[in-house]
């Protein structure tokens with residue numbers, strides 16, 4: 001009986017975690033359109049003379065670092081505009097584009 005309860009709990013926890021990351025992912029997509037697409041293209045394909053498609057060989061950490069602190073001269077820093085969780089979600093999102 002105890003075992004069954006534990007596995008039900010484990011399954012619901014996984015569901016909750018997946019649900020939350022699903023929401024973060026949807027938010028990242030909306031944030032991307034709102035704040036990034038103007039320079040990176042709606043699907044991260046890049047804009048001629050401005051950006052190239054995202055380098056997906058970079059880790060989430062490196063990508064999050066660029067979003068946080070920017071990349072002179074044109075990539076703005078988002079550390080004052082977005083929360084750390086939003087930046088992490090965006091980093092995962094752009095690497096999946």
Ligand code: HEC
Nearest residue numbers: 035036039050051052053054055063066067074075076090
């Ligand atoms: C004002 C234009 C502009 C905006 C707005 C902008 N970027 Fe950039 N971004 C650039 C430029 C220019 C570069 C450097 C050229 C390149 O790497 O293509 C760059 C580089 C990057 C890189 C590093 C490139 C790589 O392949 O790893 C990432 C990641 C990135 N931007 C993410 C974002 C995200 C996420 C947003 C929205 C929160 C955003 N950028 C908003 C212009 C912009």
